[in-house]
Amino acid sequence: MQEQYTGWLNASHRAVAVCNDCHTPHDVIGKYTTKALNGFWHSFYFTTGTFHEPIRINAPNTRVTEQTCRDCHAPIVATIDPQPSHATSGALSCVSCHRNVGHLH
Numbered sequence: 001m002q003e004q005y006t007g008w009l010n011a012s013h014r015a016v017a018v019c020n021d022c023h024t025p026h027d028v029i030g031k032y033t034t035k036a037l038n039g040f041w042h043s044f045y046f047t048t049g050t051f052h053e054p055i056r057i058n059a060p061n062t063r064v065t066e067q068t069c070r071d072c073h074a075p076i077v078a079t080i081d082p083q084p085s086h087a088t089s090g091a092l093s094c095v096s097c098h099r100n101v102g103h104l105h
Contacts, residue, residue: 001055007103022068022102023061034064062095065102069094 008014013022023038024031038061045051057065070077073094081092 003054004103010104011100011102013102017072017102021072022065024068025064026068026071030064034061066093066095069098 008019020031020035024034042051077094083091
């Protein structure tokens with residue numbers, strides 16, 4: 001994950017967010033469930049040597065990241081995208097257009 005970390009060091013959100021701010025839900029149960037699942041699968045793929053290079057974000061984690069964008073930027077999102085269903089449907093996606101905000105690629 002060195003590439004992602006280096007990208008974060010050079011990205012705009014470095015001053016306001018750390019990994020968990022964007023990659024885990026903001027509620028306690030969601031946060032620790034996500035951390036447990038990701039920890040297990042990261043360990044599994046690293047141990048078995050079957051991890052993908054370069055690292056890729058999966059669909060559930062993309063949904064988490066999308067929702068955290070929408071939570072932190074709620075006033076802007078409400079103006080641009082007044083339909084909350086777009087957060088899960090992908091009709092309008094923060095992370096598809098702004099993928100370099102958290103990590104420069």
